[in-house]
Amino acid sequence: MVSLAKISGSSGAWRxxxxxxxxxxxxxxxxxxxxxxxxxxxxxxLQSYSRNFDDGQQLVFA
Incomplete structure (x- = not known):
């Protein structure tokens, strides 16, 4: 069985x-x-954006 120390090399970090x-x-x-x-x-x-907030009850002044 190979020990982890031999695998890790001299730096000590596992690779x-x-x-x-x-x-x-x-x-x-x-x-x-x-x-x-x-x-x-x-x-x-602008027109389609304003339709998002339109409740359909606008007053039209002629």
Missing amino acids: APAPVRQLYWRVRKAVLRRPRRDEARFGYD
């Missing part, structure tokens, strides 16, 4: 095996390289 580190960096690079979608933009023109 994942090389294939695990390689997989981590490969996945990280693929995620960062992926094109980002544009954020959805929602906007109102």
